Amino acid sequence: MNTNRPSVAIILSEPDYRLTDAYISIFTDLGWDARVEKPAGSFDNDKLVIAGFDVADNNRGLVESLPTNGMAIDFHYREDYETSFSQRPFHYLDSATIIIHDLEAKRFIKEKVRPVDSRLVLLPYPCGEAQGARTAKKGAPKIFTSALFENHQWLEGLDVTCLRENYPAEVGAGSLVVILKYDPAVWPLIQWALATGLPIVAPGITAFERTIFYCALLFDPASKEDFLLKLSVLRRPGPKRATKEKLKIGVVVPRYIKGAAGGGAETHAAHLAKSLNEAGHNATIITTRTSSMGDWNNDLPAGETCDNGMTIIRFALDNLDPSDHHKLGHRINMRDNLSWSEETRWMRSGIRSTPLDRYIGDKADEYDYFFFIPYLYGTTYWGSHMAPEKSWLIPCYHNEAVAYMRPLRQNAQWMAGICFNTVAEKRLAEKTLKIKNKAMLITGEGVETGAKGDAKRFRAKYGIEGDFVLYVGRFQPEKNIPALVEDFKKYASGSKAPMKLCFIGKGDMKLKDDPAHGIRVLGFLPEQDKIDAYAASTAFILPSLKESFSIVMMEAWIQGKPVIAHGMCNVAREHMFLCGGGYLYRDADELADGLDKIGSDKALAEKMGNRGREYVLENFEWEKIVDRLVKRLRKTELKPIWERLGQEAKGALENLNKGGDEAFIRWAGSCATGAGEIFLSSELPLPELVEKHEDNADISTKYREFSHRAVFGALLSRLREVMTRHIRTNYIEQFESKQNIYNKETARLIQKLYEEIDKLS
Incomplete structure (x- = not known):
């Protein structure tokens, strides 16, 4: 020595x-x-x-x-x-x-x-130089795994090749690698798989989530069923481009009620199927028997029915566990650190229909495509496993806690493609949610452009005189209603000739008439009365910060009305900058300024409303949406999932070996x-850290919706809601809304400061 x-x-x-x-x-x-x-x-x-x-x-x-x-x-x-x-x-x-x-x-x-x-x-872990194998197109596909798992019970009945350190020099196209559980000895096998371009099926644990997320199908480590399901996805046949003139399409949605207006996704599904049929295709609504998204009943009859010439097929919901679902949902909304198994359990305990899944798998050859709407329900997550090569996602994304769930994000990546309503929604998926899918299309959402409103009929029926600004939608705090009420009261108190504010809709918030400030709450109205309200209004207001498309903006513009929208809603900003159909605001002063300009200049208001109408007619008529969608579907190059994941493997290998x-x-x-310790920081770089804080800036007292107590949770939540309603409406909800905006603006300011400092350095 x-x-x-x-x-x-x-x-x-x-x-x-x-x-x-x-x-x-x-x-x-x-x-x-x-x-x-x-x-x-x-x-x-x-x-x-x-x-x-x-x-x-x-x-x-x-x-x-x-x-x-x-x-x-x-x-x-x-x-x-x-x-x-x-x-x-x-x-x-x-x-x-x-x-x-x-x-x-x-x-x-x-x-x-x-x-x-x-x-x-x-x-x-040192793995040496990764030498990949050649891929033989005519070779038989194999399932490879480590010799560590040779006797693993989950592999019983499967034809699996167990490898030690002598890896094959040639593999058949469609081969894959299976990891059953974590062991440090698997890294050389993983590196060989990545170098070869083979997809990997592995448990959803941190070591794999952060390294092979984009080139693997991760499964619930506690579920053999989920492991076999992911394996079956990779062994599905490759997609075939539909060339026939008349397409058969299944539109899958968690609920559909005949002749009744449902939620945004449900309405979207109904109009899409109807418009596809009108274009000469054969579209079927595939849904569950539930009539309620609240208690998940099986009230509607199973089997095939017809709604105005459109086929509806309903299947029974599984025996679900709402208490467990809501407990986990509370933790998700609180952005708690759930495991992959817990997130999968949330999907399993929610709205799911095994008979519906089985139907999609059994009838996959009869359909050209399946459209799943929206992203977060079990009908989409589990149903798309059955025929992923034909499954397209219409996610209707919002920047919300559920959207960050890893199983849902990965599910979006291996579906055949994703159809977005707006550029802003696509950017949310790519930049914030970090979703990768080669077939990402911006198809938009259609709007019923033939509806005609009668302003005089509305005013006569509801006794409303003078100028008023209209809100249509759900009465929920997340729609930024508390801030709108507060800002409008300031406007009404300070304006010499204030407009009124009319609310149409329903929800958890208990809004009341406020004659002193010109606020009128009409509640839920029939469809024609709602259209009449648009026609009678002076302008429409959208206070929401999170939208995936905003059908209500389109409905207002179709009636030739200008829109005043919150300037922190990316979707509203996109529409507004494309057509100039109104104003954007961020605070009470800007809202008041927009209302005063529209109220005092009728010619300007009419000009803005007409711009909006032209924008909708040019881009969002259902006939044009369907035509554009079908053309893009026919042109999109589709590849088998194993090939798509394999293409991502090379990039994963580079990142794995980088520094x-x-x-x-x-x-x-x-x-x-003796200079002291230098250790690996676990924190994100500052730009990513600030960006993450902006994404997670929302605050909310979620006890109104969920409780950790499985049996008495619903009762306790309801009791606390009633007991605190007086302080929620007057204080808590307004504070939440203002604080959320402040949090996001602060994060963006820090981001800009960092960028300036980075330029100087």
């Missing part, structure tokens, strides 16, 4: 996953004397000792005899640590430098162990000079 050089002793047990050689190589290159030692050895002259956690567990005197600053613990995550947590000496990780090799170890240490004053350093050991080398260098 050279006494002028620092020395490091390495004490690892088998298997060491090639780390002993990696440590010796790195420290030797840095000018250290590096050696392998046993726990009983002498370490008096060593600058550093690296000991495995299991070595420390079996030789507890070792940790106690070494100085804290002269020792680092090499830590590997093991599944049995979860169940034997209290029997392990995890206190050894307190005030220690911990060398980890993957994100699963990081998750376990940060979330489960939570050591005091510890430092994490990352040194990825893997740099943080460790810096740390090792600092140990030699």
Whole structure:
């Protein structure tokens, strides 16, 4: 040993996953004397000792005899640590430098162990140079897995090839790799799969979510059913482009009520199917028997019915667990850190119909395409597993907590394609939700353009005189209603000739007439009365911050009315900048200014309304929407899921190998000079951190909707709602709305400041 050089002793047990050689190589290159030692050895002259956690567990005197600053613990995550947590000496990780090799170890240490004053350093498992296999198009596709899982019970009945370290030089097209559970020894197999361009089926755990999310199908680690389902998705036949003139299309939606107006997604589905039929195609509504999205009943008859010439096929809902669904839903809305299994359980306990799923699988060959609306229900998530090569998603995304769920995001990626209503919705999916899908189309949503309103009839029926601005929609805090009421009251109190404000709709908020400020609440109206209200209004107002299309803006413009929309709603901004059909506002002063201009200049209001009408007629007539949709479907190049995932594999391999050991080398260098610890930060870079905070800026007291108590939750939630309604309406809801806007604007300001600082540096 050279006494002028620092020395490091390495004490690892088998298997060491090639780390002993990696440590010796790195420290030797840095000018250290590096050696392998046993726990009983002498370490008096060593600058550093690296000991495995299991070595420390079996030789507890070792940790106690070494100085804290002269020792680092090499830590590997093991599944049995979860169940034997209290029997392990995890206190050894307190005030220690911990060398980890993957994100699963990081998750376990940060979330489960939570050591005091510890430092994490990352040194990825060494896998060597990844040599991929050739893909033979005529070769038979195979399922490969690690020899670790040779006797795994989930593989019973499957034709699986178990691999050790000698990987094949050639594989058949359509082959895939299966990982049953996490073990550090699987990384060489994963690297071979990525280098070859093979898709991977693996459990939904942190180590895989952060590394192979875009080239794998991740499954619920606790569910064999989900594992086999994901496997079946990859083994589905490749998609075939529909060339026949008349297409058969299934439109899948969680609920459809004959002749009744439902929610936005339900209405969208009904109009899409109707318009496809009018264009000469054969569209069928595929739905459940429920008549309520609240209690998930099976009140409607099963089987095939007809609504104005359109075929409706209904299937019974499964026996569901609303209490568990709402408990998990509360945690999702609170942005709690749910596991992949918990998020899948939320999907499983919600609106799901196994008979509906089975129908799609059995009849897939008879249909050319399936459209699933919207993204968040089990009818979409589970139903699209049955024929993914023909499944298109119409998500109707909002920037809401549920949209960030990992199973739902991944589901959107492997469907045949996604149809967005607006550019803003597509940007939300790509930039914020980080969804990748080669077939992303902006098709828009159609609008019934032939509706004609009668202003005189509306005014006579409801006794409304003078100018008024109209709101149509749900009475919910998330629609920014509290802020609208507050801002309008300020306007009404300060204006010399204020307009009135009329509310049409229904919801959880208990809005009341306020004659002193010119506020009138009409509630839910028949469809024709609503159209008449648009015609009678002076302008329409959209206070919402989150929309996927905003059909109500289109309805107002069809009646030739200008729109005043909140300037923080991306969808409203897109429509407004494309047509100039109104004003954008962000606060009470800007709202008042827009109302005063429209109220005092009738010619300007008419000009804006006509611009909006022309914009809708040019872009959003259902006939044009369907024509555009079908043409794009026919032109879109579709590939099998295994091929699409395989194309993403090469990029995942590059990211996996990018700068893997740099943080460790810096740390090792600092140990030699005594310059202090350098450790891997777990935080996001500032721009991403601020962007994430902006996305998560919404605050809300969610107890109105959910409770952790499974049995009495609904009763307690209702009781608390009643007892606090007086302070919610007058204070809490207004505070929430204002605070949400402030949070987002603050995050954007910090983002701009960072960009300016970055330019200067």
